[in-house]
Amino acid sequence: MILTLLLGLLLQLPGLWFLDAPDVRRGLVENDAITFSIPVEKLPAGTYVQFGVCLENLGDKAPRHYKVEVEQGRDWVCITEPVYNDGLADHSFITVSSADRHPSTYQDIFRLRKTVKDSLRVRCRVCSPYAVDRSILSRDEQDNAVELKGRQYVAARLNPLGTKIPMLTQSVLLIGNSFTYFYGEPLMLQEIAFSQGLWLDVHTSLKGGQTFRDHTGLQMTLRSTSREVYDYAFIQGQSQEPAQYASDLVAGRDVKLALCELCDHIREVSPECSIFVEQTWAYAAGDCGGFGSMENFDALLADGTAKLALAGRAGVNPVGPAFAAVRADGSPVNLFFPDNKHQGLAGSYLKACVTYLKISGKAFHGAVPSCGLPEDDAAYLRSIAEKIVL
Numbered sequence: 574m575i576l577t578l579l580l581g582l583l584l585q586l587p588g589l590w591f592l593d594a595p596d597v598r599r600g601l602v603e604n605d606a607i608t609f610s611i612p613v614e615k616l617p618a619g620t621y622v623q624f625g626v627c628l629e630n631l632g633d634k635a636p637r638h639y640k641v642e643v644e645q646g647r648d649w650v651c652i653t654e655p656v657y658n659d660g661l662a663d664h665s666f667i668t669v670s671s672a673d674r675h676p677s678t679y680q681d682i683f684r685l686r687k688t689v690k691d692s693l694r695v696r697c698r699v700c701s702p703y704a705v706d707r708s709i710l711s712r713d714e715q716d717n718a719v720e721l722k723g724r725q726y727v728a729a730r731l732n733p734l735g736t737k738i739p740m741l742t743q744s745v746l747l748i749g750n751s752f753t754y755f756y757g758e759p760l761m762l763q764e765i766a767f768s769q770g771l772w773l774d775v776h777t778s779l780k781g782g783q784t785f786r787d788h789t790g791l792q793m794t795l796r797s798t799s800r801e802v803y804d805y806a807f808i809q810g811q812s813q814e815p816a817q818y819a820s821d822l823v824a825g826r827d828v829k830l831a832l833c834e835l836c837d838h839i840r841e842v843s844p845e846c847s848i849f850v851e852q853t854w855a856y857a858a859g860d861c862g863g864f865g866s867m868e869n870f871d872a873l874l875a876d877g878t879a880k881l882a883l884a885g886r887a888g889v890n891p892v893g894p895a896f897a898a899v900r901a902d903g904s905p906v907n908l909f910f911p912d913n914k915h916q917g918l919a920g921s922y923l924k925a926c927v928t929y930l931k932i933s934g935k936a937f938h939g940a941v942p943s944c945g946l947p948e949d950d951a952a953y954l955r956s957i958a959e960k961i962v963l
Contacts, residue, residue: 596723600712600714600717605636608695613690614691617685617736621767622685624680625759626728628676628720629675630705635668638699638701642698644693644694644696650686651665652683676726680759727757734764740771742771745774745775748778748788748806749778749809749851750782752812752851753809756917784810785831799838802846809850812853814828817877822880832885850881850890851878852889852892854892855870855896858912867900891927891962
């Protein structure tokens with residue numbers, strides 16, 4: 574059984590697709606697949622393609638192992654080399670217990686071996702008979718259900734990037750919550766970097782509302798820190814944590830301890846990794862997060878993030894100062910989601926630009942993707958990012 578999702582049926586921006594509501598798939602067993610498709614005229618062999626997907630199990634009888642494969646002629650070819658093995662099956666990615674309420678995200682760039690005409694198709698194929706609880710999959714099991722995430726998660730992305738060979742590959746880990754996953758910032762980061770000649774192998778552990786302490790006990794986070802040798806890692810905590818820590822260093826002592834534990838986990842496998850603590854942004858919601866004004870909130874975020882980064886022997890990723898610079902400009906570009914807290918599409922783009930510049934240390938050059946924003950807005954946000962980071 575192949576379940577096909579035509580991305581044109583979703584709420585669509587160029588290269589990004591969002592579901593208005595979660596799309597639930599039931600009864601998947603070995604060799605069933607969720608297939609993603611976009612129309613194309615012709616993509617020559619050698620074209621690079623970006624793919625990302627976000628799934629969450631609704632029960633522990635849902636599939637555990639998936640391989641991600643691209644259609645090449647009459648064959649389906651696995652795009653992840655090498656695939657992982659957990660003792661049960663080779664796979665591109667796994668899903669976790671529904672009790673964790675943690676989405677499983679997969680993100681990669683691959684190169685077409687053959688020319689594609691008419692339709693580019695990529696699928697997530699169930700590649701073992703095992704459910705999350707390691708029982709055998711059954712079509713009739715009520716708890717065999719998985720959803721493609723809705724709301725501001727990116728359910729899927731399938732995006733041709735051209736044939737230009739990237740000059741450099743680096744591995745990046747993103748740990749965070751909705752202040753990272755809203756509107757697909759990790760996918761934007763990867764696309765922007767690729768346009769600049771940098772292939773980012775991005776791994777993520779992103780779950781809504783998570784604090785630094787939450788992440789120290791989250792299975793997916795701990796697995797992600799040990800899976801790769803990373804060149805860069807960005808750690809983003811709950812939006813008020815650094816400000817609360819700055820307000821009371823004694824009461825917030827565990828915030829510092831948890832952040833240091835995360836840094837230590839990363840350095841166990843990646844001792845040379847450059848780690849950054851993300852300085853997030855002030856927002857108007859909830860009386861400016863409970864801090865009374867945007868200016869006071871920003872100041873406490875800056876102070877707390879700097880202290881935490883020092884304790885963790887890490888740098889600071891200045892996303893918040895970039896948001897503040899747009900506010901100070903009186904720009905009409907709206908960085909926020911309607912809740913006046915989370916980032917909107919423009920906010921995610923700005924965050925991706927700041928993060929790219931922290932990795933590259935170089936100004937943007939040539940054609941840079943706007944990721945669905947008006948070109949003038951995207952160019953303005955890139956200039957702000959350069960001003961803050963460089």
